[in-house]
Amino acid sequence: MTGAVLSTHGLVARYGDFQALYGIDFQIGQGEAVALIGANGAGKSTFLRAVMGLLPVASDMVRMGGQPIGGTPADRMVQRGVAIVPEGRRLFTGMSVQDNLRVAVDQADRLGRRGGWSLSRLHRLFPILNEKARTPVQSLSGGQQQMVSIGRALLCQPTVLLCDEISLGLAPKVIREIYAALPEIRAQGTSVVLVEQDVGLAQSASDRLYCLLEGRVTLTGPSGSVTRDQISQAYFGGSHAVV
């Protein structure tokens, strides 16, 4: 596929002597939603961090629109149109909801990124963020914090949004509320990479999926047509399967 907005080519990543990723080939098209599933420790977060420029990688291992951009610092990745909802939300504690979001508005403005997201549109998507505008983020519930983290990433006006386990630790009702925002995000033309532990959720919310096992891709295919058996084999071990 030449129309990939973002792709990785033999992406490897290390933490000191420990190799966490062994040559990941990945791609995502415009407006596409791609799920990344796999057991704890499979390397999903490492993959997102490597793409985001938070881990050292060779420049030709990550491409955007064909251009090699691997290892670009995170702030420059934001400028190129990649934003992340990081594992653990990583909000700016001590600052209000409004100020957390404004940081993203400020920087998008500084970096000259234009897009369809504004504070008021975000408030329509997640009305609670308007009600809690002046509340310090650390006193929000987990779901509300996740909404701030998603909002902060959206206000960076991304063309590719990386989401790391946005459902983790949340009640089913809150998870539905958050996932209900996906269609509107994609309607913007934004591509979404969804790292998910919940396989059913990942399948229903994505067009295609990749399964990682111990730093390698063990399954790729359209989310609608991979079978339960294929997934469980890819998840826990077995040979590489392409559907």
Next chain:
Amino acid sequence: MQWFDALIQGVLLGGMYAQYALGMALMFGVMKIVNVSHGDLVILLSLVGISLASSFGLGPLAVMAALVPLAVGLGWLLQKAVLNRVVGEDPLPSLIATFGLSLALQNLMLQIWSANSRSLPGGGIESRSVQIGGIYIGLLPVIVLAVAVALTWGLDLMLKRTRFGRALRAAASDVEAASMTGINPRAVYASATAIAVGILGFAAVFQSLRSTVAPADGGAQLIYAFEAVIIGGMGSVWGAFLGAMVLGVAQAIGFRIDPGFGVLAGHIVFLLVLATRPQGLFGRA
């Protein structure tokens, strides 16, 4: 009356300490950089100011107008050339780097200005005072306090209301998350240190007006700034301001008890705060 007088003089002294402490609150409280050369920078700027005054016949205001931009540039350079290489979660590398810088600056100043004490001629304002109800209040200390309030207020407003202020608070809270939001932490830090050292440009003028300065004097300024920040509570500029007031009052009251006890009284209050309320009097637990 004697104690009330000590309180007033202490608050006025606190104004001077607040000017030392603000830059440190920004660097230590917000960026977690321990700048051991903080006091030496005050002395360096003071000596440069004194030389400017004598070479070009500048008055204190003109010296200030020249010194503050110079200090801003110096701070920016310090961060770009030295501190951005050592900044991180671990405060030790920045401590070691600035300790080296402190020694280098002291030697440099000795070479250029010798060990003599000098001061900035103030055209008489340094000795003017008014008497209110039996208490003498110096004009210069009142100006120092007023400038300290203005600087604290401006810095606080900048941190709360401006794009730069939000970026700096974000980077202080979680530097990696800040970079994921498009912030370039090193650029933000360079501006923050430029501001911190820029404030020392004001402090240097007042310091050399109200007393003398010599190349080896920086240690005291460093300690007072550090104590004010710790007493007040890290991460808040009004906390540092109030910490400076507490330190000034402690020293003034100590001085009334026994002239040799003044500085020590300040250290004792600092140690008491550190032992009983390590987050500072005005900091959040």
